[in-house]
Amino acid sequence: LERNLEGMAHTIMSNSFGKNIKVTIFGQSHSPAIGVTIDGLHAGLSVDLAELNSFLQRRKPGQGEYSTTRNEPDIPEFISGLVDGVTCGSSLTAIIHNKDTRSSDYDQIQDIPRPSHADYTARIKFGENHDVRGGGAFSGRLTAPLCIAGGICLQELKQKEIFIAAHIIQIGKENDRNFDPVDVNKKDFEALNSAEFPVLDKDAGNKMLKAISEAKEAGDSLGGVIECAVIGLPAGIGDPMFEGIENKLAGILFGIPAVKGVEFGNGFASAGLKGSENNDAFIIKGDTIKTRTNNHGGILGGITSGMPVIFRVAFKPTPSIALEQDSVSLSKHKEVKLVISGRHDPCIVPRAVPCVEAAAAIAIYDVMLG
Ligand SMILES: Cc1cc2nc3c(=O)[nH]c(=O)nc-3n(C[C@H](O)[C@H](O)[C@H](O)COP(=O)(O)O)c2cc1C
Numbered sequence: 001l002e003r004n005l006e007g008m009a010h011t012i013m014s015n016s017f018g019k020n021i022k023v024t025i026f027g028q029s030h031s032p033a034i035g036v037t038i039d040g041l042h043a044g045l046s047v048d049l050a051e052l053n054s055f056l057q058r059r060k061p062g063q064g065e066y067s068t069t070r071n072e073p074d075i076p077e078f079i080s081g082l083v084d085g086v087t088c089g090s091s092l093t094a095i096i097h098n099k100d101t102r103s104s105d106y107d108q109i110q111d112i113p114r115p116s117h118a119d120y121t122a123r124i125k126f127g128e129n130h131d132v133r134g135g136g137a138f139s140g141r142l143t144a145p146l147c148i149a150g151g152i153c154l155q156e157l158k159q160k161e162i163f164i165a166a167h168i169i170q171i172g173k174e175n176d177r178n179f180d181p182v183d184v185n186k187k188d189f190e191a192l193n194s195a196e197f198p199v200l201d202k203d204a205g206n207k208m209l210k211a212i213s214e215a216k217e218a219g220d221s222l223g224g225v226i227e228c229a230v231i232g233l234p235a236g237i238g239d240p241m242f243e244g245i246e247n248k249l250a251g252i253l254f255g256i257p258a259v260k261g262v263e264f265g266n267g268f269a270s271a272g273l274k275g276s277e278n279n280d281a282f283i284i285k286g287d288t289i290k291t292r293t294n295n296h297g298g299i300l301g302g303i304t305s306g307m308p309v310i311f312r313v314a315f316k317p318t319p320s321i322a323l324e325q326d327s328v329s330l331s332k333h334k335e336v337k338l339v340i341s342g343r344h345d346p347c348i349v350p351r352a353v354p355c356v357e358a359a360a361a362i363a364i365y366d367v368m369l370g
Contacts, residue, residue, distance in 0.1 A: 015137075017252050020369035023149045023362055027095075029134025029141045030103050035095035036145035038081070038152070040369070043089030047082060047152055055151040058354040059143060064196070066212045066350045068343045071100045072141075076148050094148050098141070103133040105342035112327045112338050116319035118257075123330065140257050140348060143355040150358020153365035157232075162364065165189035166228035166356045167198045168349055169312060171208035172215070176201050176227075181265070181294035184229045184308050198353050216346035219322030223258075224349035226356045227312045230364060233298070235289075235306030237367060244302020245309065248363040253313055256355050258348050261314035265297025280307075313356050320344040 016024040020040055027034030053075060060074045061067050074096055081092025110132050113119035118138035122130045130136060154164060163186055169176045176199040179188065192198040199205035208224075215222045238245040250262045270278045273295075280291035291307055298309035320340050327338040345351060 017255065017362065018366040020366050021153075021362075023146075025142055025145045025149075027098075027142065027145070028131045028136045029139035030098060030101040030106075030136075031131070033095040033097045034142060034145050035076075035093060036149050038092045038149050041081070041087050041089075041092055041152075043087055045087040045152075045156060047085050047087065048155060049085055051155065052076070052148070052151040055154070055354060055358075056144065056147050059147050059351050061345075061351070064350065065209065065216060066345060066347045068345045070102075070343050072096075072098065072144075074144050092152075094145070096144050096148075101134065102342070106133045108338070109340075111329055111331050112336060113330070114319055114338065114340060115325050115327055116316070134342075135257075138257060140345070140351070143256060143352070143358075146256070146362075147354055147358045150354075150361045153361035154357065157361055157365055157368070160232070160368070162230065162232040162368075163189050164228065164230050164357050164360050164364070165192045165198075166226050166353050166360075167192050167200055168205070168208060168353060169225045169227040171224035171347060171349055172211045172222040174204060174207040174211050176204040176208075179227055179229050179308075179310060181297070181308060181310050182290075182292075184231060184310070186231070189229075189231075197350060212347045215317075220346075221318035221321050221344070222347045222349075223315045223317040224347065225312050225314050226349060226353055227310070228356050228360055230298070230309040230360060233304045233306070233309055233364070235304055238299070238303040240302045245299050245304060245364075245367065246302060248367055249309075249311060249360060252359040252363045253311075253356065256313075256352060256359060258315045258318070258352070259313055260316045262311060264299055264309075264311045266295040267297075267312065270295060311360075313352075315349050315352055318345050318348050 015026060016022055022039040024037045056074050061070045061072055076094040076096050078094045081087060081090050109119055113123065117135060119132055122136065122138060167176060197205050197209065212222055246264050253259055253262050266278060278295050280293045280296050283290055283292050294307045296305065297311060298305055298307040320342065325338050327336060329336045
C-alpha cells in the first residue's frame, strides 16, 4: 500500500463520455448529491419530465426482492440548462440528492476491501482519501445520473423514430428467449418498457425471480445478461476501426459498474460457425436492401446496416454478499474474514435494464449528431 505511485495518474478521474455531446457524471454514493452535466445539447429541445421520471423509476432502488432496501426517491432537480422543460443552450446540469445513506456500514471496508468490489483498486489508486462509503464513485448509484442523460437522449431519438429497449435474457442459469433479430419491433418494446420485470417469456421471468430469492435467502447473489435492441437506425451510421458503433456502445456500456462482457449479434457464438452458417444473405425488401438473417447484429465494419442493432451485456453477480468471505486487513497486512453489513442488491440485473438502454441512447445520439 505504501508503494510509490509517483508519476502515475492517480488523482485524475475522468467521468465524461461523448464527442458531439459530452456527458459528465459526478458524485459519490454518500455525497450530498450525485448528478450529470450534458454539454452540447441544442437549444429548444423539449424534455418530457414526467416520462423522464417514470424512466428513472425503473432503476430506482427499493423495489422488489431483487433490490437493495436503500430508499431513494431519485427525482432529479435541474439546476441549469432547462427552462420550463425546454433546453436553453447552456450546459444542462441535473442533480439527485442522496437521502438514505448509512455510512457507518462502511467503516470496516476502509481497511478490509470487499472481494470483487472496487474498494481495493480505488484505495491503491486514490490512497486514504478514497471515499469508500457506499462504494463511493464506483457505486451503482452513479447509474441514476446516467439514466437522466440517457432518458433525455431516448426522447430525442424517439423524435427521429429510433427506439431502444432491453430485456433480461439470463439470470443465473435461467434463460429468456432472444429478441427476433430480424423482426424485433415497437410492440415488443412497449411491453418491455412498462414491465416491472422485463422479459419476453413470463414463465422464464418467474423462474428468474425464484432464483434471485433463493440466492438472497442463502446470503448470496446472482449475475445475468441483458439483451438490448435499437430499431429505426438508418444504414450508414458509424465509422470504421476506432469510431465504430460497436466501439461507442462498448465504451459506454463498460462504464456501467459490474459489466464484464458485451457481444454484438451472434457474438462469441459466431466463432464456432462456418462462414456459410454465419453470413447474412442480402435481400431486396421493397425499395430497401436488408439481410435475411441478422447474425451481424446490425453492424458491419463499425457502420449500421439498417438491420436492428442487437447486443448483449453480461453482469457479474453483486460483489457484496452476506456470506462470510476471505479478505485482508490492509493496516495489519493480515488475512481476515469479512462479513459485509449494509444494504445490497442480491441481483443487479433487473435494475440495470434501463441503465443499458440509457447508455445505448447516449452513444447512439452522440454518433447521430456527428
Ligand atoms: C444498478 C447497480 C446496482 C449495484 N448495486 C450493488 C450493490 O448493492 N452492492 C455491490 O456490491 N455492488 C453493486 N453494484 C456493482 C458494483 O458497483 C461494481 O461491481 C463495483 O463498482 C466494481 O466494479 P466492476 O464490477 O465493474 O469491476 C451495482 C451496480 C449497478 C449497475
